[in-house]
Amino acid sequence: MAAASPSVFLLMVNGQVESAQFPEHDDLYCKYCFVYGQDWAPTAGLEEGISQITSKSLDARRALVWNFPIDVTFKSTNPYGWPQIVLSVYGPDVFGNDVVRGYGAVHVPFSPGRTAVCENVCSRHKRTVPMFVPESTSKLQKFTSWFMGRRPEYTDPKVVAQGEGREVTRVRSQGFVTLLFNVVTKDMRKLGYDTGPPDTQGVSGHSPPQGLPT
């Protein structure tokens, strides 16, 4: 297709799963995958990834830092079903069994832009995702699952990216994962989807923060 009339638009996402705050847990690793609608297709990069195991930092932040890169490109014909990144964090429990420590999902930012890090002020595409785990259905279940190291898990982590059927579950929040995104889109404007801020051209490092400010 000629450049004048593109038939798809492209969304390039890179960034990283930066760090996590899980006050009660240590030695965690993280998996991520993307969930997207039917009109989307990945064209390049990794859709899924699994990180290294990280231990808590010894400073006051007690942060679990992965700095695990994300780099994927999608093409799409329809903004419906915009990609979401689904994160699931795992780590060993008391008995050394690998159990899930949190699920979470967040949409890839709509607007193009990069994470500007200047003097500790991150802006735009920094996302802090609260992570949660499904709860056991009863106290006894809870005990046995703790004892056996088989905590309740989602049949598919991608469940957290969908709304359907969630009403049957009970969850508990465990911590936060911080993600950084840099987003590049191509041909969105040409196709009539205007997602960027009004001054896309002149985005500087000091543009007003749109995402969660630190």
Added chain:
Amino acid sequence: MVSENSHLEDQQEPVQEGSDTRLLSVTSRRGPRSLPPIPSAFRTGFAEFSMRERMREKLQAARSKAESALLQEIPTPRPRRSRSPSEKQVETEFGTEPGREVQRTQLEEDSRDYSRVKFHDSARKIKSKPPVPPGFPSAEEAYNFFTFNFDPEPEESEEKPKAKHRGGTNQEEKEGEEEEPPVREGANKTGEEELLEGKDAEDLLLGLDHADADFVAVRPADYEGVRVRLQMEKELLFTPSRLTVPTYKKLPENVQPRYLEDEGLYIGARPEVPRTNQNIMENRLLTQEPGRRWFGDDGRILALPNPIRPFPSRPPVLTQEQDIKAELETLYTKAVKYIHRSQHMIGSGDPPGNFQLDIDISGLIFTHHPCFSREHVLAAKLAQLYDQYLARRQRNKAKFLTDKLQALRNAVQMGLNPAKSPKSLETTPKAINEYKSEIRQTRRLRDAEQEKDRTLLKTIIKVWKEMKSLREFQRFTNTPLKLVLRREKVDQKADEEAYEAEIQAEIRELLEEHTEDYEQKMEEYRTAHQQWKAWKKAQRAKKKKKKQAVEEHPDEEMEEPDPGETPVKPLPPEPTDRAAIEQQVRERAARSRRRPGEPTLVPELSLAGSVTPNDQCPRGEVLRREDVKRRSLYLKVIFNDKEVSRTDSRPLGADFRVHFGQIFNLQIVNWPESLTLQVYETVGHSGATLLAEVFLPIPETTVVTGRAPIEEVEFSSNQHVTLDHEGVGSGVPFSFEADGSNQLTLMTSGRVSNSVAWAIGENGIPLIPPLSQQNIGFRSALKRADAISSIGTSGLTDMKKLAKWAAESKLDPNDPSNAPLMQLISVATSGESYVPDFFRLEQLQQEFNFVSDEELNRSRRFRLLRLRSQEVPEFRNYKQIPLYDREIMEKVFQDYEKRLRDRNVIETKDHIDINRATVAKYFQQVRDSVINRFLVAKHHFLLSDLIVEEEVPNISILGLSLFKLAEQKRPLRPRRKGRKKVTAQNLSDGDIKLLVNIIRAYDIPVRKPTTSKFQQPSRSSRAFGEKHAASPTARSPTHSADYPLGQVLVRPFVEVSFQRTICHTTTAEGPNPSWNEELELPFRAPNGDYSTTSLQSVKDDVFINIFDEVLQDVLEDDRERGSGIHTRIERHWLGCVKIPFSTIYFQARIEGTFKIDTPPVLLGYSKERSVIAERGFDSVRSLSEGSYITLFITLEPQLVPGESVREKFDSQEDEKLLQATEKFQAECALKFPNRQCLTTVIDISGKTVFITRYLKPLNPPQELLNAYPNNPQATAELVARYVSLIPFLPDSVSFAGICDLWSTSDQFLDLLAGDEEEHAVLLCNYFLSLGKKAWLVMGSAIPEGPTAYVLTREQSHYLIWNPCSGHFYGQFDTFCPLKSVGCLIGPDNIWFNIQRYDSPLRINFDVTKPKLWKSFFSRSLPYPGLSSVQPEELIYQRTDKVAAAELQDRIEKILKEKIMDWRPRRLTRWNRYCASTLRHFLPLLERSQGEGAEDDHRAELLRQLGDYRFSGFPLHMPYSEVKPLIEAVYSTGVHSIDAPNAEFALAVYIHPYPKNVLSVWIYVASLIRNR
């Protein structure tokens, strides 16, 4: 006591002026209802005053003492206390004036401290000295006192005024402090001394600090005092006041508030906001945003009118339009309401109404009460008179009549003057007469009125005088009533003139009247006189006659004088005497009219008087007052003779009025019959006595809340009360005079001020039960809001008049309260209905549509998106819908559109015969509806769908897991571990593989030499397909020499084809080959959709074909034999096993030995048995016919089979039965979890049905019964064959993911498709009808898995029938595919297998033994005689033979084309001769059911095609569609022969059975001419 009206008016006016909003109107409504307050200022004022006075005196005394004490104390060292405790208190206490506190300096403090202490001490003295009297003021009062200004004391004047003030306040603070505990001087003193020491120490430290600053300064932690913090907070925080903001602040400068509603403009009702919130908001806005754009012209916050619509946009559900079925299904009925027998009941069409009657009881006034003192009696009288006076004055009838009189006079004057009114010439005399009579009447009335006015005034004055004298006499006053007569000066001269003129006019008129009268009378007189004269004359004549007659007839004289006729001589009327008249008029005027020049007296009654306090009253009066105080009253509201509520009990006021001010909202259902208030009085703590009953009128329908006026309803009681104090009692005579004369008896009476009105619902509709039918006249839509009643009239039906009126009265059309009226008018005037007969659910939808509907429909992209979101099967998994319409090809929709188009069109391309096409269509529809239901059900999630959670382990699992700990790490006999199951969500093409493990085969047919030696059929080899072993003495084949290349008997190999992927094993040798090979085939899901539903609906079959690999020598030249081998490999199909993918999917693995489906005739092959038999191999197996193959099939990775829908289907079964089934199943599952137990099934309409209802004897086609009339066994086999000819279609395919649906036998025959259950049910029913004992066997078989078979009981043994194949097996047949038996189902019972084993070989089928079979219906639950769901009788149509023949030809043609298609590179020659032979042969096969015909057949073929090498076979199938036939032919691989000179033969035969059951035979063969 004051007259009610005057006061109410006074109160009402200002409030109503201010009531411009709804908010306020609430208060305004309440306003007039509250009784006028008694002027109580005096009372409290007095109390306050006296208290203050006392305080002042006491203080004065104390202060003088304190002064002397101070003087003594001055020389003592300065007591120093200031630091923490009191200081802090000071700070907190005086936080309100922080500015001053901050600036305070140390110096100041010191001096102040000094003074403070002084004061403090003096204060203490004050406190301690005077004993506290009982009535001593409380702390608060004391505070009040101290905050008042009092004169500074002289000794304090030397101090700074500020400090002094400080001291003053401090003193007061101390005062408050010390008041609470009893004064303890000693303790306080010691506390003081301690403080003193502390202060000294601190001073010491401070001094050190000052001395050397080199020390490290140790400072206390920075602490910001509360005061400072408050100050800072004050700078930061802003607390808006709650006080009302004056209007001028909200408006720009010099702008008067403008009230639009006063100008007549309509302003919508503002949303209700509490006043305080509004004030807070206003204050906030004023401080924050001085722009003042927030306020409107009237100085109020701008607000949109209340957005809530007054009318519902959704009309009531019309019952007629609903589906009748839906109505029939409704079972729940609401409790029937009690309907009053009166005609005023609520029509059923109306909302089951909570109608509401608001009864507002504002108060009660006694016009007489037993506790009335004499003065009260008079006061009541006075008040009453005054009321009357006011009422009269308001009406001012006298004035009105005077005016009228004047007008009439003028008219008469004009009438008399004809020049002025020329047009009414002829009418004048008459009119003038009328006027005159009217004048007369009016004058009389006026005079009466004027007289009344005057007497009233006189009486008022008289009563007032009496009262004054009474007050003087008893020397106290009880009532604050005061009458003031105001004189209004009048202009004497004018007055006199007017008076005189009036009198003159009157006299003139009277004179006129009198003259008229006189004339009339004169006229009368004259006529009368004439008559009299005539009579007289006559009399005289008579007399004369009489005299004569008397002489003649003396006796007649008696009758003569007639008294009635004797006219009296008329007296002439007196002429009018002007003087007399004048006298008369003047007299009357003097009596009734104000004398000229006399000032007008206007009485004014006020409550300005003061009541003598108790202590100045005599004992009797005090007693009376106390008695009054003890009394209290309450009212009961009685609605339709039932008490519905009662007011609070309120004390009777000294003025004998009780204020209730309560509104009762009566939620009623029926039209009110009666409404009564009962007045109850309680004295002290005794019980209540009923004083009187007040009957309230039921309001008109037009009277709604807010519009109802307060009415006063009088009541009286006939009770007799005598009291022993000043009270006059009731019903007891008493007198005002000292001598007791002029006695008066008064009854307790009074007035209840109340209002009764209908409430208005939220939407402005009055909550009134409809009166009766007659009101519901013209518009049912308007009935609800009686439009006319909203403007305060009712009963108006003349619409034109109404419209005219509305036009004239200039109704505000924007006012919502007028809306129903305006609508009504517009309807009435335009003549057409305004009421829309439709409604819109989403009225604003159009505004939110981002494209128009047309565009939405036109756009292909949108269409595609919509179809996908609707989960239309064709588009459910459509990926990447293109962005532009132009990129979407029209053909995308073709399939879908075709399907839509064909929904009703029966197309015959695939189906060839029409009947089957219709059936297929029907089937498709059922399927669609079921799938739709399933799609809905699919969105119901269970926890287990989303979350994987380990189950709570029970003891055994725990024990096992504990045991596991001790387990060896590498056991010698490892146990098989289950594979991990994979949910079919994140799979894609190529992830799933089908593993087919081919182990071995038994009894493969062996080749026969294709020589011409077979001239006559030899019995040497056992004929293939022969049922019973004919002779064990079969010869061993001696023709091995005939095999050209020394090949063995057979070289079979297995080819597995799945989804057109073909894999094959290596070639083995011999009739019992062993391959032991694993074949791996990829699996592709349709459309790449690996969801459970999609996998379930995979219809593909796995074909396992067994071929014989034949090497044909193609060497043309024998000479080359030594140097090369030229052979061609041919493969000959021997048989196949077909396993549906769905079975593999649900079973997870298939393992076992399967019978190979071999054609009944396999030319060139025979079943070589003798070799084996001679070796004595496996005698058991040799008993059975056919070939077998051992397989293991599974999917890698293992997929989780979809679960059936756990929707609980509704049922028409008895609830008890359903409970019993659940119980039964639970019990069975507990004992044998693996055995299938079925009690209820779901029929095709989705209802749960008890399973035995399906079993009922049903007649098989008569044709089949006639075939073998004497052989029941043969008949049974034929019937089984008939059933097996109905195509098999697994439920899981047709109803993806839905549980098994059971169709009844007639549905099954109509559909001509079903799975095992349907086949088994039909077969069982046939057997029952044939008189056999038959049961349905639910168990599991290979390869089907859980399935249904039929068990019949013959004379001595049991037979197990496979309904899908028509085969039957003995109970002890090892090759019976049925492997386990779960339960047996008969027409009237279910038996669950509770034996140790479930293999049919090892169980006992005697269901009468309760130890072996657990029956569902037993003695405790007897069989209730359930009716069958099956039809009475099955009706079979004869199948059209012509159609069958036509179909036969078409199939043949299609197959031939297909075979040619499959051989694209070769020429396909058809051997017509052979084909006709075959075609001729097929009916024979059908007749013999493929048995025992081989030899004849072969002989026949050989005779005709002697010089051909022939390989071919007949295929037999039930007919459903063409596609499976093609598939079957393809799988045989006949077409794959690529010998250049191969010829083909194909013949199709269709044998029609009744009810369109078709048995299809396809004979396919390849021929190679022998050279």
